[in-house]
Amino acid sequence: MSVITNHLPTAELQALDAAHHMHPFTTNDDLAKRGVRVITRAKGVYLTDSDGHEILDGMAGLWCVNIGYGRAELAEVAARQMTELPYYNTFFMTTHVPAIALAQEIAKLAPEGMNQVFFAGSGSEANDTNIRLVRTYWDEKGKPGKKAIISRKNAYHGSSVGSGSLGGMAPMHAQGGLPIPDIHHIGQPDWWSEGGDMTPEAFGLARAQELEAKILELGEDSVAAFIAEPVQGAGGVIVPPSTYWPEIQRICDKYEILLIADEVICGFGRTGEWFGSHTLGLRPDIITIAKGLSSGYQPIGGSIVRDDVAKVINATEFNHGYTYSGHPVAAAVALENLRIMQEEDVLGHMRNVAMPAFHQGLEALTDHPLVGEAKYCGLMGSIALTPHKATRAAFAADKGTVGYLCRERCFANKVIMRHVGDRMVLSPPLVITEAELTELFKRARKALDETYALLQEKDLLHAA
Numbered sequence: 001m002s003v004i005t006n007h008l009p010t011a012e013l014q015a016l017d018a019a020h021h022m023h024p025f026t027t028n029d030d031l032a033k034r035g036v037r038v039i040t041r042a043k044g045v046y047l048t049d050s051d052g053h054e055i056l057d058g059m060a061g062l063w064c065v066n067i068g069y070g071r072a073e074l075a076e077v078a079a080r081q082m083t084e085l086p087y088y089n090t091f092f093m094t095t096h097v098p099a100i101a102l103a104q105e106i107a108k109l110a111p112e113g114m115n116q117v118f119f120a121g122s123g124s125e126a127n128d129t130n131i132r133l134v135r136t137y138w139d140e141k142g143k144p145g146k147k148a149i150i151s152r153k154n155a156y157h158g159s160s161v162g163s164g165s166l167g168g169m170a171p172m173h174a175q176g177g178l179p180i181p182d183i184h185h186i187g188q189p190d191w192w193s194e195g196g197d198m199t200p201e202a203f204g205l206a207r208a209q210e211l212e213a214k215i216l217e218l219g220e221d222s223v224a225a226f227i228a229e230p231v232q233g234a235g236g237v238i239v240p241p242s243t244y245w246p247e248i249q250r251i252c253d254k255y256e257i258l259l260i261a262d263e264v265i266c267g268f269g270r271t272g273e274w275f276g277s278h279t280l281g282l283r284p285d286i287i288t289i290a291k292g293l294s295s296g297y298q299p300i301g302g303s304i305v306r307d308d309v310a311k312v313i314n315a316t317e318f319n320h321g322y323t324y325s326g327h328p329v330a331a332a333v334a335l336e337n338l339r340i341m342q343e344e345d346v347l348g349h350m351r352n353v354a355m356p357a358f359h360q361g362l363e364a365l366t367d368h369p370l371v372g373e374a375k376y377c378g379l380m381g382s383i384a385l386t387p388h389k390a391t392r393a394a395f396a397a398d399k400g401t402v403g404y405l406c407r408e409r410c411f412a413n414k415v416i417m418r419h420v421g422d423r424m425v426l427s428p429p430l431v432i433t434e435a436e437l438t439e440l441f442k443r444a445r446k447a448l449d450e451t452y453a454l455l456q457e458k459d460l461l462h463a464a
């Protein structure tokens with residue numbers, strides 16, 4: 001692919017970015033000093049930066065570009081929809097064809113008995129909707145005391161005030177007065193970091209039972225819902241022990257707590273089935289969707305609502321909605337994305353080709369001296385970096401120091417792996433081929449070798 005020349009030189013773009021653009025989750029002053037990376041185009045699983053480097057995107061953007069970059073069909077559908085009806089709202093007793101068709105398609109793919117969709121513009125917005133949905137549900141059922149929502153530490157549910165409160169990210173709660181009242185957090189099922197001497201199975205059960213303890217502490221009549229990602233994504237691809245979800249489901253059923261499965265990452269194929277709820281055997285009342293719904297080509301999200309919950313909500317006026325709920329262009333693009341997923345049998349490709357190669361590639365990395373364990377579900381996976389495998393030790397250096405160094409070595413080797421603390425995370429496009437996965441793991445191993453050498457040089461190979 002040729003070097004892109006239709007833009008200003010990189011240094012000028014970096015200076016303009018530093019002068020005017022505030023980045024999310026970034027210390028902008030540090031970034032301005034280093035110089036931001038400018039991505040100019042992408043095709044398949046490869047990004048191209050402003051200097052013409054091709055980088056293998058092991059993260060599918062931010063967990064979203066599931067069908068890969070550069071699919072012209074989605075652009076064509078967007079152009080056609082913009083010409084025909086670029087915008088109309090779904091308030092005031094109106095609707096439009098893209099919203100109707102997309103809601104129908106989502107209901108077809110969703111778990112049994114979940115046939116209603118409330119649209120939003122993002123995952124954060126959808127989770128804000130969910131806070132109001134579950135509380136309104138209990139109000140209408142005559143149990144207005146059921147307001148509390150239980151979530152988990154280190155969960156990610158979005159960045160708005162509501163969804164950021166649902167999330168359990170301590171650095172987010174430290175800014176801006178989060179969490180809002182009536183949100184509670186229990187421990188996460190992260191056996192590698194927190195399981196101590198317990199077996200993964202015993203630890204999974206113990207962490208699930210924290211939900212029961214919290215319900216009893218708050219009183220069953222004050223708890224509206226439990227929210228969780230089937231597999232934690234931004235928390236570091238934490239795949240729970242097999243004992244965890246059956247116990248959570250039992251507890252939700254016993255105490256009549258609504259279960260919200262935040263499938264913003266897990267939904268639409270990431271785990272190898274249409275929904276993580278299928279893969280992990282959950283029976284949620286609400287499913288949060290976004291990201292893979294449109295493969296990130298347009299911003300769109302929503303809540304899929306179980307029929308009996310929707311019946312209660314639909315009997316009253318739900319005073320909630322967004323200007324862009326069910327935006328026609330976003331809905332049309334999402335619909336085209338789902339058409340491609342089905343007609344090209346992306347799930348079949350995952351099962352037969354990509355998942356076996358991905359899992360094998362991750363397992364193979366565990367013989368590296370820095371890698372303690374590999375965890376994966378479908379095409380999301382992570383490896384734990386450690387100075388001492390047998391004790392699952394953390395590094396003596398501040399959490400994330402080593403992960404950050406490794407991420408920089410990944411970029412230098414033209415592969416994107418994200419670091420969450422000292423876990424390295426992968427979530428490639430679902431259409432990635434076997435040859436591309438071979439290349440990904442070749443680059444990843446080289447980055448790990450360089451990280452190891454760097455840790456020796458900097459004398460950072462010490463256990464906490």
Ligand SMILES: *Cc1c(COP(=O)(O)O)cnc(C)c1O
Nearest residue numbers: 122123124156157158264265290
């Ligand atoms: C990304 C994410 C969100 C937030 O979605 P936005 O579109 O960024 O608002 C919510 N939940 C999970 C699990 C996510 O990964």
